[in-house]
Amino acid sequence: QKEVEQNSGPLSVPEGAIASLNCTYSDRGSQSFFWYRQYSGKSPELIMSIYSNGDKEDGRFTAQLNKASQYVSLLIRDSQPSDSATYLCAVSPRPNAGNNRKLIWGLGTSLAVNP
Amino acid sequence: GAVVSQHPSRVICKSGTSVKIECRSLDFQATTMFWYRQFPKQSLMLMATSNEGSKATYEQGVEKDKFLINHASLTLSTLTVTSAHPEDSSFYICSANLQSREQFFGPGTRLTVL
Numbered sequence: 001q002k003e004v005e006q007n008s009g010p011l012s013v014p015e016g017a018i019a020s021l022n023c024t025y026s027d028r029g030s031q032s033f034f035w036y037r038q039y040s041g042k043s044p045e046l047i048m049s050i051y052s053n054g055d056k057e058d059g060r061f062t063a064q065l066n067k068a069s070q071y072v073s074l075l076i077r078d079s080q081p082s083d084s085a086t087y088l089c090a091v092s093p094r095p096n097a098g099n100n101r102k103l104i105w106g107l108g109t110s111l112a113v114n115p
Numbered sequence: 116g117a118v119v120s121q122h123p124s125r126v127i128c129k130s131g132t133s134v135k136i137e138c139r140s141l142d143f144q145a146t147t148m149f150w151y152r153q154f155p156k157q158s159l160m161l162m163a164t165s166n167e168g169s170k171a172t173y174e175q176g177v178e179k180d181k182f183l184i185n186h187a188s189l190t191l192s193t194l195t196v197t198s199a200h201p202e203d204s205s206f207y208i209c210s211a212n213l214q215s216r217e218q219f220f221g222p223g224t225r226l227t228v229l
Contacts, residue, residue, distance in 0.1 A: 032216040043208045043220040044159070088159070092216040101147050103218060107158040 003027065004091050006106035014114050019076040021087050021109050026070070029094030033065055033072045034103065036088040044088055048074060079113040086110050118142050119211050121221035128199055129229055136194045136224045138209030144189035145211030149218060150182075153206045165192050199228045 005024045013019045021035075032051050036044035050056045050063040050072065062075040072091075076083055089106040118141040128134050138148060150162045163184050165171040171184035183195040192211075196203055204227050210218040 034217065036220075041206075043223040046217060046219065049217055090218075101212060101216060102149065102161060102164055103216065105159050105161075 002106075003093075003104045004089055004106040006087075006089050006109045008107060009110040010112050011109055012112045012114060013079050015079060015081060017079050017113075019079045019083065019111055019113070021074040021076075021089075021111065022071060023073065023089030023091075023106055024071045025089075025091045025104070027091070027093050027104075028067075028070065030067075030070075030091045030104075031094060032092040033063070034090040034092075035061075035063060035072075035074045036090060037083075038086045038088060038108065040085075076111075079111075081113050081115050084111055084113045117213065117217075117219040119145075119209065119219050119221040121209055121224050123224060124222060125225045125227075127227045127229065130200050131198055134196045134199055134226060136196075136207055136209075136226075138192045138194070138211070138221050140190045140211045140219075143211075143213060145192075145213070146189075147212055148186060148192040149210045149212075150184060150192075150194050151208045151210065153208060153223075155206075159208070162194075196226065199226070201228045204228045 086108040090103040165186040
């Protein structure tokens with residue numbers, strides 16, 4: 001089982017719809033959760049971070065965390081063609097001497113928003 | 116805030132030469148910097164983690180003698196690809212973080228080895 005899993009997609013939604021991206025993780029001790037957006041040929045850009053159970057909203061983006069079920073999701077409301085990108089889920093594992101602040105990355109979900 | 120720069124953005128070199136890539140945190144002091152590599156249509160692959168003033172920690176399968184990392188200050192880390200070969204052609208990206216676990220990425224360096 002991979003440590004952080006995402007559906008590779010592509011996820012295709014019409015413009016104006018809600019895009020729902022999901023991520024599951026295996027380490028119950030994980031503490032911090034991040035969503036990054038990566039456009040083709042560019043580096044990742046942090047769009048959301050979430051640390052506690054529940055929802056966190058920022059503009060059109062909502063991150064949802066459920067530690068008991070070990071999943072984190074990202075909702076994009078009123079999707080726009082400019083949201084078309086790969087969305088990467090990243091998780092910080094429980095701290096120990098060996099992990100040195102690194103993140104565990106999912107392989108990403110490709111999102112296509114159709115005009 | 117939390118701006119990370121990389122230089123150069125693109126480099127083309129001949130096989131056998133060495134290439135140095137710089138990563139700078141412009142408006143903060145980075146506790147830790149990370150180096151990633153990404154091949155076309157593949158996911159990020161962490162190569163190494165570097166802390167200022169100490170040796171880098173390399174991920175399994177990454178040759179530390181080929182990919183030299185120097186973290187000379189809290190705002191600068193360098194990656195040197197030694198004796199580069201065509202299979203080293205890739206997109207190299209650095210990131211840095213603050214006290215939290217959030218990582219902020221540089222714009223990346225596209226390396227092409229002829």
